[in-house]
Amino acid sequence: MPATVYLIVGLPGAGKTTHARHLELTAPALRLTPDEWQIALFGDENPEDKRDLVEGKLIQLAMRAAQLGTDVVLDFGFWSQAERSSLRWIASTVGAHSQVIYLPITPTEQRRRVTHRFATTPDQTFQMTDAELEHWSTLFETPDDEELLGTDLPPAPSGYPTWSTWASQRWPSLPDQYVAP
Template identity: 50%
Template structure:
């Protein structure tokens, strides 16, 4: 059975480092938007293009699962709805799903981001203190039930399937 590994956490949590390790350990395809946003657009948020890019990456992830390749999706996935949708989409393909949540305290996060900017600025974007506060305020930390795969509700009101919700969240997914 193929597996989709979903990296979850704030910037500086170590998601991409762990995603690289998982990809190597499992011979998996690693999909990290920053690896594409920087060469294509030079910024992390280019007028909604990140959502479009993530949608195509999610589409590609499901194609890879169908072909028998494990996938590491390194989006961060701050919302429970995003994580639930990706889990359900992977499971609909007959794949396993493993959430990899990497919590990070504020001080460690700041230090890692500063270090990354100092040592590999070509691989990252500047992140301000306001960006960090915004992220912490909007991140929905997974609870034990979600981490164990027990707490997945149906799609939010107004959506009949997670696939429909995902196509709206990531416009190029469908």
């Protein structure tokens, strides 16, 4: 049976890591949470350029594991549709299924959870201001029905021969090595 690559989508505090930990046990799936690597490597500096490099290697690892038959959960957030489309496409090239899981959250509940979490587990998370939370919500692209149902996959943006090429530019440590079967 093909493996499944779960793409966990949602803003900070939406409950992504909580849900990913659940799938880790129930699927069961290899859970890849970039924050855990980012914090282990760089503490609370959270450098954005390094995050992209960390994520790229985790994606490469995830796709190899899926190719070998292991379910994988990518606990990344995936704010943009292009990010999600590229990984759905790459998953298909390694013979895996993919599933977009969207966790919605209201601004009030988000502020409550993020504040509570930072008060109780400051070593496992980053501090976030109200201005940041508000700005991030304007950048977030809510998944549409086609993504949630796993139907139509949009073509790669113009200028990119494949979604693999697009993904390797979005995540520079991810090799442009995926080809449609």
